[in-house]
Amino acid sequence: MRFTIYQESRQGGRANNEDRITYCYSREALLMVIADGMGGHHYGEIAAQIAVQTLADSFQREARPTLADPFRFLQKGLTNAHHAILDYAERHRLGDTPRTTCVACIVQDSIAYWAHAGDSRLFLMRGDKVIAQTKDHSRIRILLEEGLISEARAATHPDRNKIYSCLGSPTPPEIEFSRKTPLKHGDILLLATDGLWGEISGDMMAITLKGANLVHAVPMLLTQAETKGGPHVDNLSVVAVRWEEAYVEEASSSISTQTMALDEVATHIEEFGRDPAHKTDLSEDEIEKAIEEIRAAIDKFNPRKQGQ
Amino acid sequence: MAQQANHALPAGLQLEEYTITRQLSLGGFSIVYLATDGEGNRVAIKEYLPNSLALRGEGEIKPLITADHQGAFRYGMKCFFEEGRALARLSHPNVIRVLNFFRANDTVYMVMEYERGRTLQEFIQTHRGEVTERFIRGVFTRLLNGLREVHSHKLLHLDLKPSNVYLRSDNTPVLIDFGAARQTLSTDQPMLKPMYTPGFASPEHYGSRKDLGPWSDIYSVGASMYACIAGSAPQAANERYQKDTLLPAMMRWEGEYSDRLLEIIDWCLNLNHFYRPQSVFALQKALVETVTPPTPKESPNWLNRFVDKYKKASR
Numbered sequence: 001m002r003f004t005i006y007q008e009s010r011q012g013g014r015a016n017n018e019d020r021i022t023y024c025y026s027r028e029a030l031l032m033v034i035a036d037g038m039g040g041h042h043y044g045e046i047a048a049q050i051a052v053q054t055l056a057d058s059f060q061r062e063a064r065p066t067l068a069d070p071f072r073f074l075q076k077g078l079t080n081a082h083h084a085i086l087d088y089a090e091r092h093r094l095g096d097t098p099r100t101t102c103v104a105c106i107v108q109d110s111i112a113y114w115a116h117a118g119d120s121r122l123f124l125m126r127g128d129k130v131i132a133q134t135k136d137h138s139r140i141r142i143l144l145e146e147g148l149i150s151e152a153r154a155a156t157h158p159d160r161n162k163i164y165s166c167l168g169s170p171t172p173p174e175i176e177f178s179r180k181t182p183l184k185h186g187d188i189l190l191l192a193t194d195g196l197w198g199e200i201s202g203d204m205m206a207i208t209l210k211g212a213n214l215v216h217a218v219p220m221l222l223t224q225a226e227t228k229g230g231p232h233v234d235n236l237s238v239v240a241v242r243w244e245e246a247y248v249e250e251a252s253s254s255i256s257t258q259t260m261a262l263d264e265v266a267t268h269i270e271e272f273g274r275d276p277a278h279k280t281d282l283s284e285d286e287i288e289k290a291i292e293e294i295r296a297a298i299d300k301f302n303p304r305k306q307g308q
Numbered sequence: 309m310a311q312q313a314n315h316a317l318p319a320g321l322q323l324e325e326y327t328i329t330r331q332l333s334l335g336g337f338s339i340v341y342l343a344t345d346g347e348g349n350r351v352a353i354k355e356y357l358p359n360s361l362a363l364r365g366e367g368e369i370k371p372l373i374t375a376d377h378q379g380a381f382r383y384g385m386k387c388f389f390e391e392g393r394a395l396a397r398l399s400h401p402n403v404i405r406v407l408n409f410f411r412a413n414d415t416v417y418m419v420m421e422y423e424r425g426r427t428l429q430e431f432i433q434t435h436r437g438e439v440t441e442r443f444i445r446g447v448f449t450r451l452l453n454g455l456r457e458v459h460s461h462k463l464l465h466l467d468l469k470p471s472n473v474y475l476r477s478d479n480t481p482v483l484i485d486f487g488a489a490r491q492t493l494s495t496d497q498p499m500l501k502p503m504y505t506p507g508f509a510s511p512e513h514y515g516s517r518k519d520l521g522p523w524s525d526i527y528s529v530g531a532s533m534y535a536c537i538a539g540s541a542p543q544a545a546n547e548r549y550q551k552d553t554l555l556p557a558m559m560r561w562e563g564e565y566s567d568r569l570l571e572i573i574d575w576c577l578n579l580n581h582f583y584r585p586q587s588v589f590a591l592q593k594a595l596v597e598t599v600t601p602p603t604p605k606e607s608p609n610w611l612n613r614f615v616d617k618y619k620k621a622s623r
Contacts, residue, residue, distance in 0.1 A: 066310040109360075244353060282385060287382075287411065287416075294389065294409040295396075295409055298395035298396045298409065
């Protein structure tokens with residue numbers, strides 16, 4: 001596993017920083033988390049801290065060195081964080097529970113898995129393009145998608161910060177999962193809070209980061225966003241990783257003693273059953289039937305020559 | 309973060325009437341063994357064993373398949389059956405023959421003919437820069453006989469490349485590894501996209517794959533012929549779409565090979581599938597119809613080589 005990673009959180013123009021970020025890695029798996037504690041509610045930073053801590057703790061326990069099931073890990077991690085926040089609120093008799101957004105991403109076997117609740121985003125960048133990103137759980141995104149408001153109005157809409165899913169709210173969070181996404185050499189995964197993506201679009205960031213050293217380019221992005229956002233700019237946080245290992249497997253085998261390819265040739269193989277619809281179960285009977293069928297075909301078309 | 313490689317079955321192990329001799333190759337989806345049948349004939353046995361889903365430790369016989377992976381493992385088995393079905397229906401001297409298919413050790417096995425020889429890729433690597441026109445025409449004309457048979461069964465090979473062309477000791481080619489082969493007419497099943505090899509895969513392999521057809525295998529044939537001369541794979545089709553830096557064969561080797569052969573290679577390597585030979589037959593016709601005499605530049609070299617060989621042999 002080879003990658004370059006950089007994370008930073010800035011207070012911006014606010015009284016305190018309610019964003020929390022983390023990344024951890026084992027020999028064979030990487031976890032990145034960003035949580036944006038919600039300012040409208042009390043102790044937003046506590047909710048964010050609990051979320052980040054919960055995920056990091058379970059990662060340290062379970063990644064030995066791989067996670068058995070990354071999606072399950074994310075689901076459990078985010079749900080546990082949600083309950084930990086509710087418990088905290090109860091223990092401290094808080095009238096209103098603290099809340100936070102959260103986006104978490106695992107990379108294992110050069111495959112990325114991510115999940116989120118709220119409007120902190122993950123961008124997957126390849127070349128100078130964003131090829132995948134999370135969809136905010138915000139009313140404004142729905143209005144935009146339905147074409148009820150324009151992009152320009154969305155930027156200044158009074159409800160632009162209202163989200164309908166987060167950790168810590170009395171209603172259980174809506175957690176959205178990505179697909180299993182194979183990474184290619186040079187891909188960038190970038191997790192950001194709205195303080196950053198609100199000022200600089202994902203596409204813009206992708207262009208800036210293309211081919212650049214993350215350790216230099218990401219702080220520049222943050223500075224740029226701070227300048228753009230003016231004196232009252234929100235907290236801004238980012239975790240960015242550049243993947244440096246391709247998801248390449250050997251070609252399916254053949255009769256030759258060597259299936260090595262010419263020079264740089266490698267066969268890319270997509271994961272089995274990435275689309276759950278394809279995972280139709282094959283029953284014992286069907287297996288037997290298939291084998292029977294093939295044997296019958298062999299007998300019919302390829303009668304065995306004796307002593308060949 | 310290399311995936312753990314599966315351990316091969318030990319030599320001497322009995323599987324049905326076959327005895328394992330040794331491992332021939334290891335791929336992402338399977339292991340191929342050399343074995344002998346009850347009468348002492350050599351065969352190749354392909355074991356379905358996807359690296360990511362089934363794990364066999366050292367000294368074990370049955371692979372470990374966790375409950376989580378059971379669904380995907382069975383799904384992959386379906387693809388393996390498809391390969392078996394495809395091959396079982398083909399009976400042609402230039403297509404690998406399947407002899408048997410059986411179930412053991414919680415997985416499935418395909419028994420195929422085995423003959424001494426090497427892959428075209430190995431041949432190219434050991435004869436870099438000295439593959440003759442005569443060899444190319446000879447091998448590919450016969451290879452296309454096999455491919456015609458494949459296409460006439462409404463099948464596409466979809467992973468044609470020098471490492472999937474086996475040369476018997478007399479240099480007759482055999483098409484092997486139908487792991488990517490798909491039936492073109494069965495539309496009830498969604499088109500699967502299991503694999504492709506950069507450099508040899510046609511532009512239609514990338515993207516939605518709805519345009520796949522005989523012309524896609526023909527692109528791969530062109531790429532393989534190109535590789536015979538160049539000694540390495542041509543630029544990948546998707547990269548050619550971005551920026552085509554592939555030198556046409558006609559420009560690269562004019563004078564060294566006949567114009568007609570170079571034209572044919574470039575014809576097959578057209579990015580637009582409409583501009584390629586539309587059927588194997590059309591391509592084959594072109595390959596055999598005009599036997600243009602080798603260009604004068606080529607002839608003395610060829611002759612000298614022959615004379616040298618003769619001298620060496622007589623010494």
